[in-house]
Amino acid sequence: MKIKTINDYLDSYLTERRFNVSPSTQRSEASKANNIRKAIGKRAIDSVLHSDLRELIFKWHKRFSNKTINGHLTILRAVFDRAMLDGFIERNPMSGIENLKNAKKEPNPFTKTEVALMYECNNVCEQGKNATLLNLLTGLRIGELIALSWDDVDWQRNVLYVRRARVLNDYKSTKTPDSVRAVDLNPLAIDILKRQLPYTGKRRRKTVDVLQRDNKTVLKESIAFIFINSKTRQPFLNAKQFGKTFFNPFLETAGIKHRGVGQLRHTFASQCLTAGISKEWISSQMGHTGTNMIDMHYGKWLREDAPDCALLASQHLQDAFGMPEVKRTVSLPAVSDVASNMLGKLTKKPQLMQLIQAMLEDA
Incomplete structure (x- = not known):
């Protein structure tokens, strides 16, 4: 029985995927398969060692993100799993090679x-x-x-x-x-x-x-x-x-x-x-x-x-505590800022300032 190459199994894999995944996924997998072809495609399926794949992954680290490397690994697993089922290899060189961890990208939504x-x-x-x-x-x-x-x-x-x-x-x-x-x-x-x-x-x-x-x-x-x-x-x-x-x-x-x-x-x-x-x-x-x-x-x-969640929580439970309606309180720094702003405007209007002072003296 003629020994098949990595390319032979890649061809079979991509052909079967035609009716299992969308065209966009097919194009993505074909691109990854092409990278595998360039590296080890012509080699006999039974000649690839575990250490060969480790070395290949190390090289990919310089070119691809972990997510993209994982996509390559998915294809390699399918290739060597099929080769084992066909009886061309006794040990799977992908054994022990796990997917890499992906860096979680924090969403950056608009405010x-x-x-x-x-x-x-x-x-x-x-x-x-x-x-x-x-x-x-x-x-x-x-x-x-x-x-x-x-x-x-x-x-x-x-x-x-x-x-x-x-x-x-x-x-x-x-x-x-x-x-x-x-x-x-x-x-x-x-x-x-x-x-x-x-x-x-x-x-x-x-x-x-x-x-x-x-x-x-x-x-x-x-x-x-x-x-x-x-x-x-x-x-x-x-x-x-x-x-x-x-x-x-x-x-x-x-x-x-x-x-x-x-x-x-x-x-x-x-x-x-x-x-x-x-x-x-x-x-x-x-x-x-x-x-x-x-x-x-x-x-x-x-x-x-965000809304004032502390206030919402208290409003939700206020009847259970036998309390009247809880209203938002203004913090002292906020009051101070408002008063300071008003005072600044009043100093620009001396007549109004004098009137307020007179009212305070009469109080």
Whole structure:
């Protein structure tokens, strides 16, 4: 029996993945497989030692992040697992090689002050601004946002249905076997959509191919895109194009520190958490089945935008303590600052100052 090479098994792996993962994942895995080919692709499958792989991983550390290296390791495990099942190797050289730890990236959401700057920013593309603000209010992925159709908006129920997403340059269905994700539209989001309606509400529909979740079936959909690229007059190609052509210049015009466009989704989660909204509702809005993703990746407590939680806690329990309504108290430093400010203004008006002094003497 002819001994197979690493390349032979990589070919088999990528062929099988064609019907198991999306085109974007296929492209990503093909790129990683190409890196493996360059390093050890021509070697016989039974000639690769555990120490060879350790050495290869060490070299990758100089080029790739831990997350990217882990993607390579996933492919190597599949390759050598298959070789063992085929009987070409007796010991798996990947044995004992674990995934590397990933550095947790803290979300960097926009504050309410920055959101206000976005809302008040003029002399920018109004459509891009509307897309940005709607994203802040719904927590959609950018790929979902730029694939929205006016048919996805239920004006009577105030609901937005997320049926598809633009992933790289492809459209992919987001529908699960059970349901289509429904996102609640608050009054602010409804207002943004009404502002956008005159721009694209009557535009000619466009027919696109949408890959279904089985990664085989492709259906044609007629879409009335809500948001388009004002420069090309066509739907956005992907999230990267949206960021480059509109979002990055928009932040600069608004005087806001640069962040990636993905922080809009982070902002939705973080602002909702800060407002005391339940993680379960936030998760359902964002398309997650549980709250783990909110805890691990999206949520960040924004102290500067948070309500007075101590006051809220006392108001919630005040009747149990038999106490009257608890009201916010003003700290002494705050009172001192207010008084100092008033005194400064009064000194500039001597007549008013004399009147107040006379009143105090008569008291």
